[in-house]
Amino acid sequence: MSSYNHISFKPIWTIGEKTIYELGQCEALILTLSETPIFPNYRRQLLHVSLVKGAQSTTAIEGNTLSEEEINELIEGKELSPSKEYQAQEVKNILEAFNNILTQVVDGDRPLLSLDLIKELHTKVGKNLGEIFRAIPGQFRKENVVVGKYRPPDYQNVESLLNELCHWMKSYFHFEKGQSFAETVIQSIVSHVYIAWIHPFGDGNGRTARLLEFFILLRAGNPDFASHILSNFYNETRPEYYAHLDKSTRTGDLSEFIAYAVKGYLDGLKKVMATINKSQVEIFWRGYIHDTFSHGPLTAKNENVNKRRRNLVLSMPYDRPVSVEEMTLLSRELILIYKDLSDKTIDRDIQELLRLELITEISSNRFQINQNILKKALPRKAQKK
Structure with a gap:
């Protein structure tokens, strides 16, 4: 050997x-x-x-x-x-x-x-x-x-x-x-x-x-x-x-x-x-959304309306904007909910999410979850030069 x-x-x-x-x-x-x-x-x-x-x-x-x-x-x-x-x-x-x-x-x-x-x-x-x-x-x-x-x-x-x-x-x-x-x-x-x-x-x-x-x-x-x-x-x-x-x-x-x-x-x-x-971001975001709809100043008094709006924002992706048309197709549940609703109803839902600052309008009729909320949840640190 x-x-x-x-x-x-x-x-x-x-x-x-x-x-x-x-x-x-x-x-x-x-x-x-x-x-x-x-x-x-x-x-x-x-x-x-x-x-x-x-x-x-x-x-x-x-x-x-x-x-x-x-x-x-x-x-x-x-x-x-x-x-x-x-x-x-x-x-x-x-x-x-x-x-x-x-x-x-x-x-x-x-x-x-x-x-x-x-x-x-x-x-x-x-x-x-x-x-x-x-x-x-x-x-x-x-x-x-x-x-x-x-x-x-x-x-x-x-x-x-x-x-x-x-x-x-x-x-x-x-x-x-x-x-x-x-x-x-x-x-x-x-x-x-x-x-x-x-x-x-x-x-x-x-x-x-x-x-x-x-x-x-x-x-x-x-x-x-x-x-x-x-x-x-x-x-x-x-x-x-x-x-x-x-x-x-x-x-x-x-x-x-x-x-x-x-x-x-x-x-x-x-x-x-x-x-x-990504999982941790999802945990935080879901908690934030549920807290907002449980304790935030909501315009709608109808529980089903608020639940629909909550589900809409929870279905939005974290890393890219979506169009109004795409928003209502993000999940099977949303498709079933919005298929019989008018464009005005969809617009009111979006306007409420904008008012609550849960989403932002990136360009004409394209929306994204409010990234500033996620950024504010991170610890403060010096910016890299």
Whole structure:
């Protein structure tokens, strides 16, 4: 095994100041994401997107061409064309693996890295893939292979190398004794790379490595709806992913790969946080509207009229103006309410919302929710120069 100089089971990496800072930002975002209540529909949407993007990304890296739309169809129980049956099964396996791991971790089953765990993950990857999948699911390879220009370790050494990897993960990263957030992230990335290096299976090693990375992050408290981030980042930056993996293989130094992965992790968390912020804006806005119609100086005494006007403003989008014609078509409920009402009634409703300063007229007959209300709800701070 001495010829595998890059597989040293030693912390051959340096975490630079920038990466340390980014890990701190990641930890702060994870804490915020984990403790911020969001509407159930936003949570369902986030988790759904996470599963779809995660499955699409980790299989796309290996050549799967299914689109997010097609994966959505699979989730809905629809069948794809026979020519895409194999690719559909690949994605189904990853979706099932994500859900199983999530259930396992949430239920409190958080095992340490072991040969059985690695085999179990590979079994999920290769389920029902038949002979096209160049491996027996859950069994280590029985022959030597070449991956591009890379020659992985002799198959006879696979089990002993994985045993050493598991022992090193336990002693160096000490999950059962408690570990810092930074240690968790680094362990997930290092485990991913080592599985790629050892290449224990005839096929499906990349997907198994990324499932292991996902498991380690989830086990340590990564929110379920942020589970897709690294796989999605690797897929979106595929040339960089392979370039960093190749360089780390040649040098045995994981510094650049870790820095690359942490940056992608941070960027992904920021995107998830932006979606969460939208939920918080909706919570505030709904509360403000309900408070206005409960305690504000309303011109109408009829409860149904005020309810109609309240529903109208609540249906308006936050980020764009809408025309008068579009306003009454924003939801099925509004369509049914306004279909038998006159233009004068619609105009009176709009005028009341303007009077209450809940909406503003952007241009002729185009209206938007009053952004100043949202801005005033934010903390005051110095303007950037």
